[in-house]
Amino acid sequence: MSVSKEKQFKVAVLAGDGIGPEVMVEALRVLAAVAVKFSIPYQLREERVGGSAIDVDGVALPDQTLQTCKESDAILFGSVGGPKWESLPPNQQPERAALLALRKTFALYANLRPAVCLPELTHASPVRESIVQGGFDVIFVRELTGGLYFGEPKYMKHESGEWFAVDTMIYWESEIERIAHVAFQTAMKRNRHVTSIDKANVLQNGILWRQTVDRVAHEYPEVKLRHLYVDNAAMQLIRNPKGFDVILAENLFGDILSDELAMIAGSLGMLPSASLGISKGNGRYFGMYEPSGGTAPDIAGLGIANPIAQVLSAAMMLRYSAGREDAASAIEAAVQRVIRSGLRTKDIHTEGTQLVGTTEMGKAISGAL
Ligand code: NAD
Numbered sequence: 001m002s003v004s005k006e007k008q009f010k011v012a013v014l015a016g017d018g019i020g021p022e023v024m025v026e027a028l029r030v031l032a033a034v035a036v037k038f039s040i041p042y043q044l045r046e047e048r049v050g051g052s053a054i055d056v057d058g059v060a061l062p063d064q065t066l067q068t069c070k071e072s073d074a075i076l077f078g079s080v081g082g083p084k085w086e087s088l089p090p091n092q093q094p095e096r097a098a099l100l101a102l103r104k105t106f107a108l109y110a111n112l113r114p115a116v117c118l119p120e121l122t123h124a125s126p127v128r129e130s131i132v133q134g135g136f137d138v139i140f141v142r143e144l145t146g147g148l149y150f151g152e153p154k155y156m157k158h159e160s161g162e163w164f165a166v167d168t169m170i171y172w173e174s175e176i177e178r179i180a181h182v183a184f185q186t187a188m189k190r191n192r193h194v195t196s197i198d199k200a201n202v203l204q205n206g207i208l209w210r211q212t213v214d215r216v217a218h219e220y221p222e223v224k225l226r227h228l229y230v231d232n233a234a235m236q237l238i239r240n241p242k243g244f245d246v247i248l249a250e251n252l253f254g255d256i257l258s259d260e261l262a263m264i265a266g267s268l269g270m271l272p273s274a275s276l277g278i279s280k281g282n283g284r285y286f287g288m289y290e291p292s293g294g295t296a297p298d299i300a301g302l303g304i305a306n307p308i309a310q311v312l313s314a315a316m317m318l319r320y321s322a323g324r325e326d327a328a329s330a331i332e333a334a335v336q337r338v339i340r341s342g343l344r345t346k347d348i349h350t351e352g353t354q355l356v357g358t359t360e361m362g363k364a365i366s367g368a369l
Pocket of ligand 1: 019023079080081082083095099268269290293294297298306307309347
């Protein structure tokens, strides 16, 4: 059941550092507007995280912040980190101590990264105009808690006069199944096409991945499935990004290819992401939603950051955690209308368009709703 009048949708708001708080204000402005329009009762609880929490509480993820997240339906996250905290020991640094800890605590196994290049913004893509002409809309579904990054054994050892290192790539069928379901369910709401990435010609993991995805595919007969080897996928993404709809990949391949795709899409300030955990049924999940970019210390405090990635993260939150496709689509349509009207923050500005700051962009999007 989606969030309705009877039940409040509880959101933990963790703005973080750098441009985080600036863009979060705009996401909350848009959320307020869409909540009125679609009668969505919601409750926000803002908490400290990252460097700003280290400064006040001594740790990047204070107990109170974690407790609030546990009591919420979703986490709307800004970004954390910056030069001020870079000299701290690695396990105390904002990204490791906050972001990774949250992913682990809530077992956020599905990372969704839409890569949308709007027709008006193809100039921001480093790929030739003829390839991205008309824009594209692809979404990456990456497995986030398994594979080579977490498999055991994992160690480095000195033997016979030299070092060697071991990492283990391991996937259980159940891990592949649940992420495959996320990909197919996502495809059902889009163009019904899944491209699954593996290296089945070399890796046992790839063979199991392919077999399992094929089996899950039987439950979604309306969705067309194709398999690509990861090396071929890296080439096809640059050759023809428009040829993809939903891309499904394990952790390592997904990490690399989703960054490649983000680059092809153009501006970091436009790209949201979602990390989903426990399924609550009916396509709803506990999730954490954040921009794909970081704290952008080079522009923090100047009022020029693009708030769209944060706004679209809030839209994903409504889609995946509140079950409100209507409100999510309305925000996405409002963003497109504002871009079409010619408003641009500095990162996407070109001659002939109107340069605006963070606040003006946020106000324009909520106005367009
Ligand atoms: P970054 O993404 O912060 O910035 C890279 C470039 O993109 C910068 O030029 C920046 O100005 C620009 N940019 C990013 N978001 C933008 C936006 N919304 N509007 C306009 N321009 C934008 O990456 P970085 O410089 O490598 O990292 C800066 C800090 O952020 C580091 O401390 C890093 O650890 C942290 N970081 C945090 C996260 C996270 O919290 N999820 C992710 C990546 C980096």
